[in-house]
Amino acid sequence: MALSARLLTLRNSPVLLKLPPYLSALCIVIGIAWFFILPLNEYSRQTYVSENAILPGQVHTYFGGSEHNVFRAYRQEVYQLSQFSETDRLAALEKVLREIGLKVAAQPYHFTVAGEEVKGTNVYGVLQGPRADATEAMVLMAAWRNFEGEINYSGLALALTLARYFKRWSIWSKDIILLIPADSTYGPEAWVSAYHSTSPDITATRNVSSLPIKAGALQATVALDYPVGPWGHRFDKLDILYDGINGALPNLDLLNTAVAIASGQMGIGCTIHGMLSHSDSYRDRLTTLAKGVVTQSAGQATGPHSAFVPYHVDAITLKTVGDGWHDEMSLGRTTESLFRSINNLLEHLHQSFFFYILLNANRFASIGNYLPAAMLLAGSFTVTALALWVQSGQVAVGPATKMEGTEKNGAQPELEVVKIGDAVALVPAATTKPAEREMLLPAAVVLAVHLASFLPLYSLNSLHRQHLPTALQTTIATSLLLPALASTALTRRSQISTQQIQIMQSFSLLLLGTSLATLATLNFSLAFVVGVLASPLSFVRPLPRGTTTGFPAVLGRVGREYRYALQVAMNLIATLLYAVASPPVVLYALCWYFSQDVGGLLLEMAKGWSVQGVYTSFVIWAVWWPAWVVGGIALCRGGGER
Structure with a gap:
């Protein structure tokens, strides 16, 4: 009672x-x-690779040697193509891909947004894996212009060199698609939307041409952003871009694999959100966290990879930053090792996190920690x-009648008698009453x-x-x-x-x-x-x-x-x-x-x-x-x- x-x-x-x-x-x-x-440290943890089959950095890479001469020749050719008209450039790119031995196709697209025309043509080629059954594919992407609008000279030349190099290997159990979009935002969006479209009417309503050639289900996408001039330039670190459209994120295993290969196998430092000097202090972690929140909340594309993530295709962009001693061969070996790790997968990446916030390249906060x-x-x-x-x-009610003896040393709350079972109790009287x-x-x-x-x-x-x-x-x-x-x-x-x-x-x-x-x-x-x-x-x-x-x-x-x-x-x-x-x-x-x-x-x-x-x-x-x-x-x- x-x-x-x-x-x-x-x-x-x-x-x-x-x-x-x-x-x-x-x-x-x-x-x-x-x-x-x-x-x-109590609310974050070190990154780790959950998928054991991916085996990051466990293979010996052979990219190098004579491939360096091939790369320089392609880089000079890309520079010459930059002087051509768009029609001649597209024709020349298709010719180069055919000479490599790929199945080549082109996809024009056209958008009209806010009175501004966005148009271009994507060129891509398919390398059929010798051990593949055309059910799975990997994408190697190098846009003609990067996200800042610069011509991706070395990135495109390296992608062409890698495609030529990959063609000679018989280890691939997945098809490899070399994609060269016209830009880093709308070209990849047009291509990936058409790739996953099952009806030609859907692509036609968006002024996006359907793809004449397709491969299997896309397992992962790696984009190269290396926009140095035609004469080359060494870099210091790799900035890994991973944010997708509407804040969607790729599987964390793909980022961890790229970081493990670049830093562990190749000795290339990795950064997140442009934090070139990260001391792993609380302030630097908080700055990286804030940059990640701002980027993800905007929901806009941050690179050519962003368009793939909403389609459940894990994608990242490897962007060279700084001025150091690493060259295109280091980036090429990193990309080769990354593709060979993806090639090991027996199923789509699924074991690691899809919801996370990175504090640096090797530390993250999971959804259970940041969601509250x-x-x-x-x-x-x-x-x-x-x-x-x-x-x-x-609604408020008028003052009730006070019971005797309830006032002592000043006004006391009005009391009322309430029956509880067979007993009664004195409780404060209600000052409000229900209202409709x-x-x-x-x-x-x-x-x-x-x-x-x-x-x-x-x-x-x-x-x-x-x-x-x-x-x-x-x-x-x-x-x-x-x-x-x-x-x-x-x-x-x-x-x-x-x-x-x-x-x-x-x-x-x-x-x-x-x-x-x-x-x-x-x-x-x-x-x-x-x-x-x-x-x-x-x-x-x-x-x-x-x-x-x-x-x-x-x-x-x-x-x-x-x-x-x-x-x-x-x-x-x-x-x-x-x-x-x-x-x-x-x-x-x-x-x-x-x-x-x-x-x-x-x-x-x-x-x-x-x-x-x-x-x-x-x-x-x-x-x-x-x-x-x-x-x-x-x-x-x-x-x-x-």
Whole structure:
């Protein structure tokens, strides 16, 4: 009976309704702090190869010697091809591949995005493995232009040399495809989408030609990025690029194999995210972690390999960086050993991790360690949503009659008699009573705002590139005015009550929390970044208006007119801070911080949305923006009657 009485006391305690904001803030603080403890040894571990059959670095490589002369001849030929027209260059590349002994084909593609034409032609050749049954294949890729737009002189020459070298070996149990896309972003996307397309109509609707020649299921892809001039240049380290579209990641075994071969067998240092000098300190680990989160949250392609990862084809790019003593022969032997390791596989890479965050080339944090950070941020919105839902179902009641003897040394809480079984207990009297919820108007407002979110989503991904900055500025103006206008209309015409505002916020935050929790399992970085940027929405409440009762007691000594002016100033500051936290303003701030051109960023986002299916724009405008607008409506509504 004592336990039941305590539970009843806790149920009616007003402290419970005051806890959710603190719980929400605690979830946000712990979620962000969790991110900063990931570089510690206790929350990360050394990389290791899970697939024993891959045997990285266990074979002797024979690439070298006379192949160096072949490479220099191909490099000079690539330089001469750079002086030709596109038609002559493509014809010459096809001729070179035929001379090597490959089955050759070409694939033109054409995209129109934001008024800009993206077109080119991919050239590829298939080397049929002497021991292969045409069921599996590996891809060796060297784009004509790398991700920075430079001609990939040495990378393409090395790929041609390796193809000629591989042709002489009889050890291959998988076909090898040499792919030469026109660029490093849209060429690979056109080729891999056509490779996995089973209907010619699908590729035709995207202006992507079907592939006349195909091989087996793609097991892995290795891209070479070595854009030095035609006279050669030595490098210091290999920067391994691995991020795919929408934050998809290749199997960690492929990265571990590349690192083990390059650093262990060839003595080439490996870097991640351009961290050329990594001391393995906490600061360097955290910097690498932050760079990985930013890259993954953007969801854009980071190299020619990115287009393959969403198709469950493990792919990486080996990019030469720095000025050292390693040359093309070192990179060639690394690539040979890597392909021979992939050739050992009896099945697709599956034993290692597909969800991870690298802290350096030899250390990572697994999904079990980093996922709670995003889940706690998503949970903060859910906690606030449930608290608002509970508050919306209660209304305050008048003071109850106090029982004799309940006042001692000041006012005590009113008590009421509650029967528990055959006994009775005195518990604090309830200060609220259940109220019927009016949910039609709040649900309609939330639905209308989410439908309106497709306007900025469509305009910023469909307009001509020269109109994209104007469209973003229009979106900013609309975003800042919409909450105030909607709040005024709802107050004057529909007489929206405080209860309906609470229900509206509850629905919106619940959608935001569940969306981010689901997204965290697919793209942790995007869910974490959006969760941090949207965290103020958990604490948005209607601004006080026409009253000074909510001010601290210390302000009681200030005159009424000064208190009212201070209230107006505080409301103005809160509104300005809320406007700064809007998604379009945050986009402008991020462009300024990373020294990015706003128009260029919007164009890349439009290209990613139209060509590669990058859903970052959808998360920003259809998940985060509606929640911000609904919070703005509640903020501008002001205090009022239920």
